[in-house]
Amino acid sequence: QLQLQESGPGLVKPSETLSLTCTVSGGSIRNSSYYWGWIRQPPGKGLEWIGSMFYSGSTYYNPSLESRVTISGDTTKNQFSLKLNSVTAADTAVYFCARHFLFGWYIDYWGQGTLVTVSS
Amino acid sequence: QSALTQPASVSGSPGQSITISCTGTSIDVGGYDYVSWYQQRPGQAPKLMIYDVSNRPSGVSNRFSGSKSGNTASLTISGLQAEDEADYYCLSYTSTSTVVFGGGTELTVL
Numbered sequence: 001q002l003q004l005q006e007s008g009p010g011l012v013k014p015s016e017t018l019s020l021t022c023t024v025s026g027g028s029i030r031n032s033s034y035y036w037g038w039i040r041q042p043p044g045k046g047l048e049w050i051g052s053m054f055y056s057g058s059t060y061y062n063p064s065l066e067s068r069v070t071i072s073g074d075t076t077k078n079q080f081s082l083k084l085n086s087v088t089a090a091d092t093a094v095y096f097c098a099r100h101f102l103f104g105w106y107i108d109y110w111g112q113g114t115l116v117t118v119s120s
Numbered sequence: 121q122s123a124l125t126q127p128a129s130v131s132g133s134p135g136q137s138i139t140i141s142c143t144g145t146s147i148d149v150g151g152y153d154y155v156s157w158y159q160q161r162p163g164q165a166p167k168l169m170i171y172d173v174s175n176r177p178s179g180v181s182n183r184f185s186g187s188k189s190g191n192t193a194s195l196t197i198s199g200l201q202a203e204d205e206a207d208y209y210c211l212s213y214t215s216t217s218t219v220v221f222g223g224g225t226e227l228t229v230l
Contacts, residue, residue, distance in 0.1 A: 039221075046123070046224040047158075047166065047209050060217050063121050096165055104172050105213045106156035110165035 002027040004097050004111035012118050018084040022097030030055045030075050035100040038082045040093040052100055087118045124210055124222035131228040137198040140225045142210035150191035154213035157195045161206045205229045
């Protein structure tokens with residue numbers, strides 16, 4: 001059974017960089033049938049897609065966040081990561097990592113989510 | 121990239137049917153049969169309920185069904201049950217090789 005687990009700091013200061021890692025078990029991020037992505041949800045609000053990557057290195061980002069986001073993968077550790085720079089309070093959210101099917105981009109597996117608060 | 125439009129809330133009584141709409145444009149919902157639906161209960165990760173407009177993953181009740189007409193996709197839940205009370209989100213692939221979520225719909229079972 002595939003499992004995804006987010007890890008990283010729960011508190012980040014304004015203007016700094018938010019960094020999260022997703023560790024995948026029960027499957028490989030080198031599987032050519034899937035993308036691996038990040039989604040966030042501010043408290044009490046809806047879901048927002050941040051971006052996704054293919055194991056080959058191709059990346060796809062939400063245009064509204066593209067200037068601040070980098071998603072990358074480490075196939076040797078079976079992990080992928082999110083970096084969001086110049087954060088503000090508006091970036092406070094639960095961050096989920098997830099797996100998208102290649103065709104259709106539907107998300108069939110999600111991590112449990114991790115709350116990241118931006119505050120000094 | 122604007123969020124797809126969903127009603128903020130819908131409600132229904134046990135046993136009834138409800139439909140949640142998800143309206144986009146020709147570059148997302150209307151352009152591809154790549155709409156999926158997710159159920160999210162409080163404090164939990166979303167769960168895939170429908171993919172590729174109308175397909176149900178294994179294990180999802182056949183009370184859940186999806187359809188699409190033009191730029192609007194719909195999720196229908198028949199035989200409403202108390203356990204269906206949750207937030208529901210649509211997701212669509214877009215012409216710029218990205219995806220966009222709907223704003224979410226809160227379903228209340230009366």
